[in-house]
Amino acid sequence: MKFFKRLLTSILWLIVSLGLGCVLAIIGAGIYFAPGLPDVRQLQDFELQTPLRVYTRDDKLIGEFGEQRRMPVSYDDIPQSYVDALLAAEDASFFEHPGIDPKGLARAAMELATSGNIQSGGSTITMQVARNYLLTLDRTFTRKIREILLSLQMEQVLDKQEILELYVNKIYLGNAAYGIGAAAEGYYDKPLAELDLPQLAMLAGLPKAPSALNPLNNPERSLIRRNWVLLRMRELGFIDPIQYQAAVKAPITAHRPRSQYEVNAPYIAEMARQYAVERFGDDAYTDNYQIKTTIDSRLQASARNALVNGLIDYDTRHGWRGAEETEIPSSLVEAQEHTDSQGLEEELSESPEVMETARQAAKSSEESVEGIDGDVSNWVKVLDRTPRHGPLEPGIVVDTDGRQMRVLTRDDGVVTLGWDGLDWARTYHSAEWRGETPANAEAIAQRGDLIRVMRTEEGDWRLSQVPGAQAAIVIMDPQTGAIRGLQGGFSFSSSKFNRAIQAQRQAGSIFKPFIYLAALHNGMNAATIINDAPVVMSDVGGDWRPENAEGEFRGPTRLRVGLYQSRNLVTIRVLQSLGLDNTLEFLTNFGFAKGRLPHGLSLALGSASLTPLEMANAYAVLANGGFKVAPWYIQSVTHGSQNELIEEANPVVACRECDPDQKTVALDGKTRRIAERVASPEEMYIIRDMMRDVIEKGTGRGALDLNRPDIVGKTGTTNDQRDAWFSGFNDDLVATVWVGKDDNSTTGEYGSQAALPIWKSFMGEALRGQPESMPSRPDDIVKVRIDPETGLRLHNDQSGGMQEIFRKDNLPDYKPRSIQPELEDSSGSQGTGTYDAIF
16 A cells, blocks of 8 residues: 555656656747747738839839738638537637647647657747747758747737637738638638638638648648548537538639739749849838839730740641640549548548548539530639640530541530631641641540640630740830830749740851951951862860751852851851950850850851850840940839839930930930940941841841831741741830750741741731831941952942942942953963953
């Protein structure tokens, strides 16, 4: 008996000692960490932030970043059913505990020790508020201790209603929604007060995994989570069995909201976001900054449409790569049978009825669509969560019948694709090889396949697909360098990579005008003769034997012809005669970084890897008459509700009419600095005139359709047709287009085939109704007749020849006059063949 008394006493003292130890540990932790803890009282005056907003130059919204779509609500506006659902899902004892739940923390610690991960959590709502508002999100024990201490303090300063209000307005609930007010609008397009019990339970289940469990991305998984929340509400007495039975059978009613932006310019909006973060840090997302860009909404729309349609046309020429997904179950009941349960272990282990009620809810989510037999609820959900890319709508094949296909679309129901919209779908094998025309619609796609469809200009439907190639287009004002339009790819939703500013691709022949301009700058003229003949040069990897595109050589060639016929050997010999160092120095005047240009004669062929923006900027200098402008896109930055001006652009600008000594000029009501002139007006006029021949006689002849004598440009194609380019301009507008593949494989097309049509489509729309805009001829430019074979000037009494333009001080020599052989015989000057040799 005494033994048992002593044992009991020992156990009692052990328990007391452990308890005191824990208390002392908590006190010690509090003493140690207290000095570094943030003041929880700041939460009493906490103001929710306003997102960063990005606009076009004409004040149209193109982007919002940060705590966007936040719609704060007060505690009194929170439906009691949502409070109950949230407590059931996250913290059932919230209104009883002092900020922490010892049992929950012990359970989480035990799970961590035994399984290596935590399934049931351990953080109270108070602890989550402390973490979200006052701490970082790093997963460390130190942060957890600070979180616990702050939670205990918070419960002394704030009441439970204030803590819960802070929580529901801060939590991220997926679909770009922060807080329950924004989530209600984002998922259901309703105010929070109008949501029913199943919808509120769905939202309450989202904090655990807002992306993996939301009803748009994963409807089957979200049903399991929602019905587990409803089960917990029943067990806790928040709802009765009748309410429970009705709620767990309710279908999913969430749907994807439409874009709230006025202009589709996501790549430039992302550029502005990055600028704001570099400038203001994380405050950019919360402190009500507004950025006005230089983007013109009309030109941006035209540029984007031209690029998207051009890529679709390119892709159609190269064949069908197949459906995006296959064998998609039509009903949610079928889809539920294949649901991945990873991450839902807690919910499924709670009770077997969770899965059963989820199946019932899936069955009650049945949807019928006119023209289709049976339940298509899963098809509808798949289409709702599949993003639209440009004009390409997602669709699911319903059935095929000979040479037509019926497809379910999100917005237009069942549509029928006739053979005119299907017969292009020859199987893609490579960029140069397609299969035979399909025999029927079934050979293209089958029931349950996810495909893309689009409307034609005539209003019919045709099969399409997300293009296998990519493109970029940059539009600039050459007088100021302002970017007026930019599209960095086919679809921002499918790829955030901004090829306009990030893709460094070989420039090919669109680089050649700058080599020819360097030649003019160093004393050559448009009629200078360069030999188009083979050349062999020693290189590190052996001899280099460059060739022309056609593999032929044409002998003595005038500079003008060398440019518009894009003769590689002519350009190489021009660069060789100028000298690499001299030329590289000259090229820096056009915004090219010297260190990124190859130090070799391959530079003449456009071997430099440059971005479309860099090429557009260089062409802007050609377009404005030789003034070194630089690209810019931030017009102004304002702050706060009073739109306090923080930054305003002050670019250098071109001014052809200004006096050479003039430093500033008035433009758009502001005084601007005049950019440095890097080439003479005469040189710029001649190179522009030479480039016009690319349109009239060379690879840019497709642009003649525009019937605009004021436009000039140059095509470019790199080795193996990996990159296709066209860059061109008039006085008012520069546009550069690149087409290629992200993996650097061949496009199978030249610049005139892939890039020029996009450029032409944009320019045709952008310049519609605009007057011609081209420079006047400088006084020092004269036009004389030359012999096209020799480039020499002809005397007035010499017949034939052609007109060419020159600087007055850089005219070619006269061609010697030729005389008749009889005159040579009689004069005794045989073999000279010239009039001057005799007289």
